[in-house]
Amino acid sequence: MNYCSACGAPVTKKVPEGDNLPRFVCEICRAIHYHNPKIVAGCIPEWGGEILLCRRAIEPKSGLWTFPAGFMEIGESIEQAAARETLEEAQAQVERISLFAVLSLPHIGQAYLVFRGPMSSPNFGAGEESLEAQLFSLSAVPWDQIAFPVVKDVLRRYVDDVTRGEFQVHVASLPDRLC
Ligand SMILES: [Zn+2]
Missing domain, CATH: 2.20.70.10 (Ubiquitin Ligase Nedd4; Chain: W;)
Known part of the structure; x- marks a missing residue:
């Protein structure tokens, strides 16, 4: 400044x-x-045992995959922000979303609050900031094409929880090299 x-x-x-x-x-x-740090709201939309990811059409990391996520806006709740990002980036509606992960990225001054929840219908598509959206089974997540370390970290926790058969709320910080 x-x-x-x-x-x-x-x-x-x-x-x-x-x-x-x-x-x-x-x-x-x-x-x-x-x-002060910025809050990023994210959502893992679920449908029939699969999760909805979108491929970024904008920099940084254009062409790589993420769950819908973006900066919270003034005037909305964090759940509304997560649902809005899901609609904007993947043209999907989610309902009854639950908090899944709170990840701090101290070195870049961000906190990710990521929700998970069922889609209202199997309808989805590429929003303006996405090249495409696609449902992935958990065995087919494109791990080597994930946009950001924080996204990969959250998705690994998600897959672990599904494998274990129980969801928990994850609270963690990502080390410098992963931000
Ligand atoms: Zn002044």
Whole structure:
């Protein structure tokens, strides 16, 4: 950040009084500009023992597979964000979704909240940000073509839970090299 978004003056990075981390501070209007982690809402849509993945049409990682996921918007709940991303990226409706994983990516300032739940119907398709959407059996997940380490981590946990026959809520942090 170079300029204050409130008044347009140059900002300096320093630790504000009473704080313990450096922030971008405006010397003119005194605004303190906090940069905090972003929340990513994701969903693993389920249908007949298979899961719905989509192939990214946008960078980064265009051409690789992920479950629907994206940044939460102001004005929506995290469940609404997960369902919205599912509709936008895979043109699928999910119902009664359950929290499945909370994964922190401290080094890039993100937290993934991933849900899972049944699709309302077998209808799906490629949204604007996807090249295609496809149902995968758990033995056919394209592990070497998954877009991000966090997505692979969540999918492995999902497959493990299905194999064990019981879902749990996973809470974990991904190490630096995996972010
Ligand atoms: Zn300012």
